[in-house]
Amino acid sequence: MTTATDTARGLAVELTDLTRTYGAVRALDGLTLHLEPGELVALLGPSGCGKTTALRILAGLDRPTSGTVSVGGNDLTRVPANKRDMGMVFQAYSLFPHMTVRDNVAFGLKLRGRPSADRRGRADDMLELVGLSQHADRYARQLSGGQQQRVALARALAIEPSVLLLDEPLSALDAKVRAQLRDEIRRVQLEVGTTTLFVTHDQEEALAVADRVGVMNAGRLDQIDAPAELYAHPATRFVAEFVGLNNLMNAEVSGGTARVLGTTVPVIEGSIPSGTGKAMVRPEAITVGGNGADNATVMSVGFLGPISRVYADLDDGQHAMAQIASSLAITLSPGDRVRLGIEPTALLVVDA
Ligand code: ADP
Ligand code: MG
Helix, strand or coil, X not given: CCCHHHCCCCCCEEEEEEEEEECCEEEEEEEEEEECCCCEEEEECCCCCCHHHHHHHHHCCCCCCEEEEEECCEECCCCCHHHCCEEEECCCCCCCCCCEHHHHHHHHHHHCCCCHHHHHHHHHHHHHHCCCHHHXXXXXXXXXXXXXXXXXXXXXXXXXXXXXXXXXXXXXXXXXXXXXXXXXXHHHHHHHCCEEEEEECCHHHHHHHCCEEEEEECCEEEEEECHHHHHHCCCCHHHHHHCCCCEEEEEEEECCEEEECCEEEEECCCCCCCEEEEEEECHHHEEEECCCCCCEEEEEEEECCCEEEEEEEECCXXXXXXXXXXXXXXXXXXXXXXXXXXXXXXXXXXXC
């Protein structure tokens, strides 16, 4: 009997200086990306930045205009998709609806000519891995969207792929199922150890699931780093905005520090060296206090469960959005006078 841990351990993946043009459109513009064996890298970026193109080129479903693809040290740039042994999961609806769940999972093995008893054993192991053993004999169309994506994951892993490719696999699901399945994908990926490229436009998803997150901007990488590092030290304004640092506050920079909302904080690499700029401040780094020295008026409070968002106008004309515990926000109403400050963490300060 095979088990998940029999699956080949991950191989290194190297995408080097990839370009891909479609007529006048440069979908990829010098993309270089390295994945360590067994690593899960999330490729994050807005719609149209080239994520799917990169994934399709790695899969062999598309050819780069220039640049190379290598896996496990072998140059695959000119190897066709069916010789690359990659498992893929797409956004949705990729199962055969009138086939049983087990037959869907075994499909790739059948294509590869594996004997039927083998296929069945492997399919059942994969269904156990994704927690769907009890549904093996159902038709795919009888499952919920989240269950179907788990079957798609089981099918992708059944062939023991050298690389697992996920293109927005959670986009069609509702919020709760999304978060559950995201964690499930990570658990399974860690268990099988397959090198994985996970494409998404959702920053929360990318930060939650990946060893490293690569932020793509117009066909190339702006930055690739561990989630906490990316969040704390965005290299560019684009990255900072894309990972949710959406308050741009007036800042005065000198000697490696910035004065922002009355507080002096260190500036991070990539900031302007001196003068007046805009500090990129995370909503949860903005503090909302009372007790005199008020500098702002609450405009609205948005309740998000455990946390709330407080929108306030500063007396100097700036606007800010703070994210604070709902237990604190509950006392606030529009029109209230408050004191906005910031946590003393290092900030990126960009040109105003
Ligand atoms: P993403 O997955 O990040 O949304 P894509 O890789 O799908 O982005 O697309 C990147 C750019 O390339 C877009 O401008 C898109 O319109 C263009 N593009 C992608 N595939 C094709 C194609 N087959 N023909 C023409 N343009 C394409
Ligand atoms: Mg896409």
